[in-house]
Amino acid sequence: MPEEWRPLLRAAALALYACVFVVAVKVYGLPFEREQVILWVCGALLIASLGKERPWRAFVDFLPFVLLMAVYDVTRGAAETLGMPLQWTPQLEADKLLFGDTVPTVWLQERLLQPETQWWQLITAATYVSHFVAPFAVAGFLWIRSRSAFVGYARRFLTLSYVGLGTYILLPAAPPWRAAQVGFIEPVERSSTQGFTELGLERAESLVEKGQDTVNLYAALPSLHAAYTMLIAAFLWGRVAPLWRPLLLAYPLLMCFTLVYGAEHYVSDVLLGWAYAGVVMLGWGLWERRATKVS
Numbered sequence: 001m002p003e004e005w006r007p008l009l010r011a012a013a014l015a016l017y018a019c020v021f022v023v024a025v026k027v028y029g030l031p032f033e034r035e036q037v038i039l040w041v042c043g044a045l046l047i048a049s050l051g052k053e054r055p056w057r058a059f060v061d062f063l064p065f066v067l068l069m070a071v072y073d074v075t076r077g078a079a080e081t082l083g084m085p086l087q088w089t090p091q092l093e094a095d096k097l098l099f100g101d102t103v104p105t106v107w108l109q110e111r112l113l114q115p116e117t118q119w120w121q122l123i124t125a126a127t128y129v130s131h132f133v134a135p136f137a138v139a140g141f142l143w144i145r146s147r148s149a150f151v152g153y154a155r156r157f158l159t160l161s162y163v164g165l166g167t168y169i170l171l172p173a174a175p176p177w178r179a180a181q182v183g184f185i186e187p188v189e190r191s192s193t194q195g196f197t198e199l200g201l202e203r204a205e206s207l208v209e210k211g212q213d214t215v216n217l218y219a220a221l222p223s224l225h226a227a228y229t230m231l232i233a234a235f236l237w238g239r240v241a242p243l244w245r246p247l248l249l250a251y252p253l254l255m256c257f258t259l260v261y262g263a264e265h266y267v268s269d270v271l272l273g274w275a276y277a278g279v280v281m282l283g284w285g286l287w288e289r290r291a292t293k294v295s
Helices: 003-028 034-048 057-073 075-082 090-098 104-112 119-132 134-145 147-170 176-181 202-214 224-237 242-261 267-294
Strands: none
Touching: 003 034, 034 057, 034 134, 057 134, 057 147, 090 267, 104 242, 119 134, 119 224, 119 242, 134 147, 134 224, 147 224, 147 267, 224 242, 224 267, 242 267
16 A cells, blocks of 8 residues: 555544544443543554554553553452451541531532432533543543553553542541441532433433442542542643643643532542642652663
8 A cells, every 4th residue: 555545544434433432422321440441542542643653553552551450350350359448538638627626528519419410410421421431531631642652641540549438448438428427417418410311411321320239439538539630630631732731720620610519529538639640640750860860
C-alpha cells in the first residue's frame, strides 16, 4: 500500500469505528464498566496506529490498568482476612474539626436534597460517572499524542491507585451513608446517582448501583474519585492551552461537591485523596528529573 494512502485508511477506519460505537451506544447504552471503556479506547488506538510499527502495543500498555481493577476487587476480602478494625469516627471528627462541629454531608442534604431531581444534579451525576471513564480516556488521549507522556501518566495513576488500595486494606473506613445507617450521623441518602435518568444514563445507574452492592463498601479513605480528578488536572495542566485550565480546576472541585453531597465521602476523605495525588505527582516528578540528569 502506498505510504500516502495510510492516513486516509486510518481516517476511514476510525470513522467506521465511530459509527459502530454510536450504534452500540444506541443498542446497549454508554459503556461504563471499566473493562469495556478500556477495550473501546484500545480499539480506537489500534485503528489509529494502523500502518505504524507495533499497532497492538496499546493493548500491552493498557494491561496494567486491567490488572489494577482485578486487584481492587479483592481489597475488601484482604481487609477482612487481616482483621483490620473498621474506622467509623476519625474522618467524621476531622470534618467536624474543619467545619465547627458540622458534618458537611448532613448540612448539604438538609438544604439541597429534594424528592425531584434538580438541574444541578444533572451536573453532579455526570461528574460522578466520569470517574469510570475519564482516567482511561485521558490515558488514550496521551497515548496517541505522546507515548512518553502516557507512560508518565500511567506511572502516576497506577502508583496512586495501589497506594490507595493499600490504605483500604490497612485502614478500612466507612463512608457517610454507611455511618448514617448505624447512627453515627443524622440520616442521609446515597444520592450520587440521582439525575442519571434525566441524562438518559439508566444503564450507568444500574451498573453503578450493582457495583456499589458488590465492591469494597469501606474503601472511603482516601477518596480515589477525588484523587483521580486531581491527578488528571495536575498532569494535564501544563499540557493543555490556558483556555482549558478553568475546566481542569473545576473538575476536582465539582467531584468534591458531588461526593460530599452524595454521602459517598467526607471532606477529609477528599482532602486526603488530593494529598495522595499531590505526593504521587511530586514523587514521580522528582524521580524523573533525577533520572534525566543521570542519563
